Amino acid sequence: MSDTAIQTLKNMLAHLDDAKKYQSLRDVMETLNAPDLAAVFEDLPQEKMPVLFRLMPKDLAAEVFAELTPDTQEALIRGLSDRELKLVIDELFVDDATDLVEEMPASVVKRILAQASPDTRQMINELLKYPEDSAGGVMTTEFMELRPGMTVSQAMDSIRENGFDKETINNCYVTGADRTLEGVVSLRALVLEKDPARPIADLMDTNVVSVTTATDREETSQLFEKYGFLAIPVVDNEKRLVGIVTVDDALTILQDEINEDIAKMNAMAPTEKPYFKASLWELYKSRAPWLLFLMLSATFSSLVIRSYEDALAAVTALTAYIPMLTDTGGNAGSQTTSTIIRGMATGDIAPRDILKVLWKELRVSLLCGLTLAVCNFAKLLWFDGVGAGVALAVSLTLICTVLLSQLIGGVLPMAARKVGIDPAVMASPLITTIVDTTTLLIYFNFARLVLGL
């Protein structure tokens, strides 16, 4: 739904509320999707929230609640009675309840845990043990479990009896005596099976792709793309099934990770908030430190230029090509670095492929560098009208700088991964600053050599 539609909706709900037309309000809200209603709630004044929230049927209310930003969740909780809060917690899926506990301040957490049923409290405490960026941290424990000895009709009975509060029943997991994962069977296969007496063990797929609680959440979500799964089972170190990650969570994780990568690749600290939700101060904090760091790193390029002042003074035309050369180095470097960062994120490139990458980059960068050098030489001679010496120095520098930038651009993100730094910070801005200095050194040395300075 577009912003305008949400605005219209917000006005409509406000009018109905002011006129105390609560039945109509309830009717209207029931026709809406949870994510759209959540968007309306985000824009609502705090005192209006509980009134509207109480009017929703409790399953819709829980769905809307799970979609809200932490700030809005907190504001809403403060307006709810303990009994109302309990209803919400009971309806929430346990992974969403755990996220809530992770985001709220201590006083609110205390209230939430006091209202949660002992079962839910135990599950939340279980899930809180796992790091937020692991499969354990994003999984839910509400999955459908079957036994290999069951027949199809027994399995269907079990699903009808226990399926209501499971996050998904489209895939059911078959476990042995000690909860070891033995196989997976889809609801589709169960429904389409013609023989109700057929044992589940016959029907299930025993070649299950699973992750462990410690698997990185990004790696987990990449598996969804590769295999087209709707859910992936999560096992502990003893291969016991402890949870599942569902495809909707995988999509959210992928988007979050990509937002984070793009922020880092452009010299920003990642923020979780959408652009218009982020305050001035938050945007400033995400941008200024990196700008400052990169500005100070440019000290090296200043030092290089100052130590070649004599050469620049002798042939003033040399200065004119400094931005072109450093930009080209930066561009060439960021082409490679972004390719490698993305390739590692999607699993196309592994850290041990470093020599293969270097060999490929060596050849591509030579081709690119030669093309640029030839075009540039012609342009400088005939269009800019500089001497052949300057044109030669600039063109030779181009070949070397493209070569070096693409090699450095290939190595840096892989080296970063090896020592445990996020490769995404090795992107365009940092690579530009790094190759500036090498580009200038190459340039001035060629200039001295060719022009005899």
Place this chain on the structure above:
Amino acid sequence: MSDTAIQTLKNMLAHLDDAKKYQSLRDVMETLNAPDLAAVFEDLPQEKMPVLFRLMPKDLAAEVFAELTPDTQEALIRGLSDRELKLVIDELFVDDATDLVEEMPASVVKRILAQASPDTRQMINELLKYPEDSAGGVMTTEFMELRPGMTVSQAMDSIRENGFDKETINNCYVTGADRTLEGVVSLRALVLEKDPARPIADLMDTNVVSVTTATDREETSQLFEKYGFLAIPVVDNEKRLVGIVTVDDALTILQDEINEDIAKMNAMAPTEKPYFKASLWELYKSRAPWLLFLMLSATFSSLVIRSYEDALAAVTALTAYIPMLTDTGGNAGSQTTSTIIRGMATGDIAPRDILKVLWKELRVSLLCGLTLAVCNFAKLLWFDGVGAGVALAVSLTLICTVLLSQLIGGVLPMAARKVGIDPAVMASPLITTIVDTTTLLIYFNFARLVLGL
């Protein structure tokens, strides 16, 4: 599965094949997932492919086939008899068959269409009408359709009878007389419903989010993230249901679009192939034209420098800060531009928000610019030991260049979107080249003013 695992597997299959142990070969392959088997096929010599392919059960064979890259699909098809090809086409989901027809050369397409059943051929021709980047181009026509008058038990009977060749039955679509979409009901709801005589019209969700055949495929896949859907129905202009897009396709689309955006944001033409699959020539073609274009665009910064040669000659220290200033401008610009590009891709920022963006950027960039200017002034005076005049000129330039770069970085991608250019090309490299010239102009004018040149 890792590269090493695939290598091991490939060797194992080759050994079994050489030893003509076909039964074991078949048994081994049946324990594997289609995407893993596809990865093995990608590395296989062409003459080995048909032998292994024939050994797989036909549903697995079709799944593996759909996962192969177009080059490998073509090679494999050339090794299959017409009868074998027919079996594959019959087993493929119609959206995969359509993709195949779109990718293959004319001679292969002719063979494929000749072997397809008249029904399949008609569906393929239907789907070929839609542009590849629209919802119509990625949807499948194999969905489960129900009537509102059916009871739950009638619906389950219909699913058992017709569900086999549907891409998904987890969501079933309820249509009226002329195939108008009236609602959606999940298999979960049908299975969990206690009253078999309850009419579907009672159970279905009538508030269905749908897209039209013309909706952009990226926009369609963003809806999956927002609403957590497993499938989205696609309707024509008369609101008739014509197909569905499933979440596995949405994930692939999101990844493709992001790869494309990251390539464009780093001055590369997007390639569909993974890094190691792309040939030298393909990598060269994706990189060199942009490098060349940006190099030639740097002519403007050269012209600016040459027209201020007198100022540079008078105060040689000025040259030393050129790379720092242009880099900072580029970095500041790419922070904003990447934020806006990503915000528009995820729907957080709409093109008409341009004034809100400018107002926000104005304030953030002033804060960032002032921070940099103060730090830089101190550093130049006490660390670099330059005169107060140069330090002042450089610092004033920093404020203006951060301000201008972030404003330009905010406007350019939004303006690009308005005139129908992909905003992603307005990222770091292009913005750097553009702000270089403005930065230099500001710098030299401040220098003249402050230093009285």
